[in-house]
Each structure stands twice: as C-alpha cells, then as structure tokens.
Amino acid sequence: MCLVTDEPEMVRALLEKTTRFLTDYVQAFRQAGDHGIVTAVQDDDFLVVYHNCVKVRQLIPAIVATGARAFHFGNAVS
Numbered sequence: 001m002c003l004v005t006d007e008p009e010m011v012r013a014l015l016e017k018t019t020r021f022l023t024d025y026v027q028a029f030r031q032a033g034d035h036g037i038v039t040a041v042q043d044d045d046f047l048v049v050y051h052n053c054v055k056v057r058q059l060i061p062a063i064v065a066t067g068a069r070a071f072h073f074g075n076a077v078s
Helices: 002-006 008-032 036-041 057-064
Strands: 049-052 070-073
Touching (some): 002 008, 049 057
Parallel strands (some): 049 070
C-alpha cells in the first residue's frame, strides 16, 4: 500500500499488466469449454472436486457434464 503513494506509476503499470494477464487467462478457460480445465489437469493421481453452495437440483446435468470426479455440495445459500 505504501507504493501507491510512493510509486503510483509503477503500481498502475503492475495493475494494468496483471489485469491483462488475468483477462487472457480467463479467456483461455472460456475458449477451452466446460471440460478444458478438468481434462487438462485431472488424471489417475489428481482429481478435480466440484463445489457448490446453491440449490443444485436444476443444475445437476451441467454439473455432471463438468467432468469432475468428485462433488461437494454445501448448505444452500441464497
């Protein structure tokens, strides 16, 4: 936080670079489709756990289609 006042140009450049990186990163997830992340990392030694804390009954087909090998459902929150 000190850098915000001491080095505002550097902080701005860092935030712009970080924003570009994260935007590109998220776009890559989007372009990969629902199974992009799961199939890229999930194997016999590593599995993806899907977690959701909402009412999932209507979402079950989409949740199963993620390809995750484990599911965790917490208390439904609004």
